[in-house]
Amino acid sequence: MKNMKHLKIILFLTMSIQIMAQETLGTLTLTPIVFDENSAHEQVSPRVKNLLKNKMRRVASKYGFSSGVVQDRHIMFPDIQVITKDVIPSAPPKVSMEIEFTFYIADHDTRTIYTSESFILLGVGATETKAYNNALSKINADNQKFKDFMLEGKEKIVSYYNTHCDLIIKNAQTKARIGKEALALSLLTRIPSDCNVCYEKAMDETIGIYKRLEDKLCQQNFAKAQSIWATDQTYNGARRIEPYLSKILPSSTCYRSTQTLVNDMISTIKEKENKEWAYRMKRESEEYNLRKMQMELSYDVAMEEAKNQPEIIYRSSWWW
Numbered sequence: 093m094k095n096m097k098h099l100k101i102i103l104f105l106t107m108s109i110q111i112m113a114q115e116t117l118g119t120l121t122l123t124p125i126v127f128d129e130n131s132a133h134e135q136v137s138p139r140v141k142n143l144l145k146n147k148m149r150r151v152a153s154k155y156g157f158s159s160g161v162v163q164d165r166h167i168m169f170p171d172i173q174v175i176t177k178d179v180i181p182s183a184p185p186k187v188s189m190e191i192e193f194t195f196y197i198a199d200h201d202t203r204t205i206y207t208s209e210s211f212i213l214l215g216v217g218a219t220e221t222k223a224y225n226n227a228l229s230k231i232n233a234d235n236q237k238f239k240d241f242m243l244e245g246k247e248k249i250v251s252y253y254n255t256h257c258d259l260i261i262k263n264a265q266t267k268a269r270i271g272k273e274a275l276a277l278s279l280l281t282r283i284p285s286d287c288n289v290c291y292e293k294a295m296d297e298t299i300g301i302y303k304r305l306e307d308k309l310c311q312q313n314f315a316k317a318q319s320i321w322a323t324d325q326t327y328n329g330a331r332r333i334e335p336y337l338s339k340i341l342p343s344s345t346c347y348r349s350t351q352t353l354v355n356d357m358i359s360t361i362k363e364k365e366n367k368e369w370a371y372r373m374k375r376e377s378e379e380y381n382l383r384k385m386q387m388e389l390s391y392d393v394a395m396e397e398a399k400n401q402p403e404i405i406y407r408s409s410w411w412w
Contacts, residue, residue, distance in 0.1 A: 103363055124144075150233065155243065180216070242342075307346070309344075337354065358370070362370065
């Protein structure tokens, strides 16, 4: 029981770091998306798309959302309609654009739009990009319309997790059973703490899955270390093995086997090459080091999982 409690504490410390940039445990996540395919995509430059994403990130943060580089199922995206565009005959000439920005909060997986709000803004600048920027600068996150829009989206996302809690947990359990522990953890740790009961259920479920993942990665790294040592029992071979050993956590089931291998490597190198190779194994009592190692493990796993996720598809194939 004590070990389980210790593991749960470590898990909370571990998963609360920045898993893929800004995403954090128990925080509502909302991924800003600007589709390549837009009703005005010919006019929207990459710089304008970045301006839009940054604006949405700031607004999302203001209303309690975390937005990271990993695509979450809940997204915020704009639709842009240029109503009028004129060139003002000044010195130098300026571009004047009346633009309608419609923002949506939606569920990417179910193609469900939770809420939307439109703003018609006038932008003026030396170029179209600067005109867009000028218009975007007029979007006030404190505007009551925007506030209502964000709070409604937040309420519906929380409602989604509360309504589908058991299904999400069951899905994560299924992923873990077929060896997709990283994906299972990703599903569970995205459940926000706002969903009190569901959040607690998910955190309890993550303990066993995380332990399985930790032991699985331990075996993989230990096998790689053994393979290298079997063919290269030299000081250089030992140095090649170090990166794999450093990923093996003291709480892993194969940790003792790793210690045995390290002792054999030390004595072999001393006997054959008369060299000192001192690889200091991490001890579980070194709590700071253990936390740091588990954080690095979680980050590496999340990075690898992100690479395997499909990129978001074009809007026109499923929004409208």
